[in-house]
Amino acid sequence: MEEQEEPIQNLWQEVRDLTLGTTTQINHLSSPPTPLHFFREYISPNKPCLISNAINHWPATTLWHSTRYLLNTLSSSTVSLHVTPNGHADALTPHPNSPSTPTLCFASAEVQHIPFQDAFTRVLNSGLSSNCVGYLQQQNDCLTTEYGALSKDCDSDLAWASEAFGCLPEAVNLWIGNEISETSFHKDHYENVYAVVCGEKHFLLLPPTDVHRMYIRDYPAANYRYSQDTGEFSLELEEPVRNVPWCSVNPYPSPELKEKEMAKFPLYFNGPRPFEVTVRAGEILYLPSMWFHHVKQSPDSRGLTVAVNYWYDMRFDIKYAYFNFLQSLPHSMLCSPASFGKLGGNSEDESRKGNSAASANDNILDDSDDAAEK
């Protein structure tokens, strides 16, 4: 007898069979598409693609490889440096006040407003041994504000994208970091056009249809505080408690945690593999709105990854309404204990427990745009 899949598993498979493809690769365009082609083939079907030869004309693609150029150009700029002990900002980490039965909180970086030269040195010196990892970024249109002196080195918008979306970018952001910084799985309510200038970015991508595989749960917000005196971080829970809905899945668990994580998040680890994209210097990723993405980076020879991303307003249309409907359905309605157990490979009793625990929070809307890194 053929195995009966649940409707939700059929959905994950069908969106891949119909439009996204059944491998872990995404489409790769050798040049920027026309606006209509971009809209019809990628924006409308909410489908990512990689685009080459779209930013060859940017002075940034040569100038920004020079550290001297960056230091000179931004010599009088004050910028926002995000510092964490481990490169994981806006990420789940053990709760500071619960040492006996560790639970997780949503930890945000400390943001320091300091001269670019100091900040840049801190990023270059960031390493696991340094106990302080810096990431230059600020998602408030920072390329045209904090880094205004660099903005002439790239296009203020991408003409083919702006014409397709029918608007100018809502924000253009600069990102300067190194291989220690990692961005945990999350989604944005923006269309994202992401250009890598130096180094490489490695994305894992899951479509919005797969929302239940992310195990979005509420976590209390906490903030890192760095002490200049001790050179150590503390992590402070926000008072009053503010909960942030966030994806629970770490796609790269350490070997000793792997089995436990796979048992906790079977829909992720046993479902279709995420799409994997490496965006190299000079390439652009179209990252559609509402897609879950996890980002790691590889540095250039200096130890830096530099990128510029354009946020365009998304359309809140029938796709968004379908997504909200899907997300509002609890795991318990979509995944029978039997199939849950089958997926997870754990015993039915365990999976029942997991399933029932999952039901408590899973109709939370992920509206954490303001709170969390986009």
Next chain:
Amino acid sequence: MEEQEEPIQNLWQEVRDLTLGTTTQINHLSSPPTPLHFFREYISPNKPCLISNAINHWPATTLWHSTRYLLNTLSSSTVSLHVTPNGHADALTPHPNSPSTPTLCFASAEVQHIPFQDAFTRVLNSGLSSNCVGYLQQQNDCLTTEYGALSKDCDSDLAWASEAFGCLPEAVNLWIGNEISETSFHKDHYENVYAVVCGEKHFLLLPPTDVHRMYIRDYPAANYRYSQDTGEFSLELEEPVRNVPWCSVNPYPSPELKEKEMAKFPLYFNGPRPFEVTVRAGEILYLPSMWFHHVKQSPDSRGLTVAVNYWYDMRFDIKYAYFNFLQSLPHSMLCSPASFGKLGGNSEDESRKGNSAASANDNILDDSDDAAEK
């Protein structure tokens, strides 16, 4: 305490709040849109619109008002006339073999291949008193085949639509009927661009999100047979039985049936009202793929409604995957007996019965394209 809506009702409301609008009106464009605007604002969000001044240049808009012109031009053409006793082809009607406990079947017209002059006269003379209603139509690209002599009077495709869809029409069909003919609620797996040349068409439209409100059920296929001898129709069930999934809702029940129909189909009658569009001579309706539509018509002074529609291939993308997922969820999962009763205004016991009866068939996929009128 605020009333708690079911997720499915939130979906119906949200798609209207976000994109379709909360009235029964659709957008009206005073001229054809650019391809990109059409794709971005209507095709991608799967949103209907009415378009004026798109076919003013067609010779058809003047020539086809002349009966003499039509008769002369098609004097040597053989065409397909669809005849029924009541103007309801591809519609639910009482089952011929069950007079004691009437059940419904899916009845198709008899198709007669006859000279245009004869067919045209039959349409003009169609009336409830005549006991035989003719509708000239054939959904196989008939404007360029049976009615090839007329095809020079309109555009073979609509340039702005073809550029938007990225392809030429799959079929261009001509429709000549009168006010007796009515098309029951159904959906098509095509993008439909519908131009009215003479008379008016009156559409009721429901978005694909509202699929459960259509109560799609399996009905046995039957065919009308017209006897020249008796001038009467018989209705014959197909042997072997072939089931056609079809919408159960008649939006215009007779006064004596209204209460019963409203109790049987509460999600339709108590949910958001359908969009209502009258397409007048010279206007075009963009009827998005997968939208449920019911069509009535008003004749011109001769007693005719004449229209041309263009079918473009739809994209089977994430919207289609979401739709299939939604449709695969049984009523019983989406509508609690309590809310069902609330919607239906009938007692909880009755609504429970309705609900449980509904569950039997409601995950049938409506793949009746080939079987039924599109």
